[in-house]
Amino acid sequence: MAKFKKKASAESKIPTSSMADIAFLLLVFFMVTTVLKLEEGLPVALPKAEAAQDIPREHVVRVWVDRSGKISINDMIVPMNSVEGIIAQRIRGNPGIIVAFNTDESAPYGVMSDIMEQLKRASAVRVSFTSKKEKVRFR
Numbered sequence: 001m002a003k004f005k006k007k008a009s010a011e012s013k014i015p016t017s018s019m020a021d022i023a024f025l026l027l028v029f030f031m032v033t034t035v036l037k038l039e040e041g042l043p044v045a046l047p048k049a050e051a052a053q054d055i056p057r058e059h060v061v062r063v064w065v066d067r068s069g070k071i072s073i074n075d076m077i078v079p080m081n082s083v084e085g086i087i088a089q090r091i092r093g094n095p096g097i098i099v100a101f102n103t104d105e106s107a108p109y110g111v112m113s114d115i116m117e118q119l120k121r122a123s124a125v126r127v128s129f130t131s132k133k134e135k136v137r138f139r
Helices: 019-033 080-093 109-121
Strands: 060-065 071-073 076-078 098-103 127-129
Touching (some): 060 109, 076 080, 080 109
Antiparallel strands (some): 060 071, 071 076
């Protein structure tokens, strides 16, 4: 019988010398072929205030929320569950009343959302969100 010789096993190597070139070419390819489109949204022309109007104090209810979530209505600290009743009572007395909603920039969003829901249930349709103006500094 004939003996078969065992062939030397071939080493399996993957040539890695051109891997960096291939990766770079793929990177350039994807950068060139990718289409970037910025969101355009709807074309909206926002109104600009030409003049401010002073509103008598009795026609405004001010709701304040501080950074800890305390609620104050016209300088009176109130619990969350009584906001709807107080605002509804004020609206019954003066249907044209404006609710000025003032919050601290660090106030919890959940508290503000709950107050907005209570204002909605109290039928407060005239709500103003106020903020402080930034001071312009010249150097």
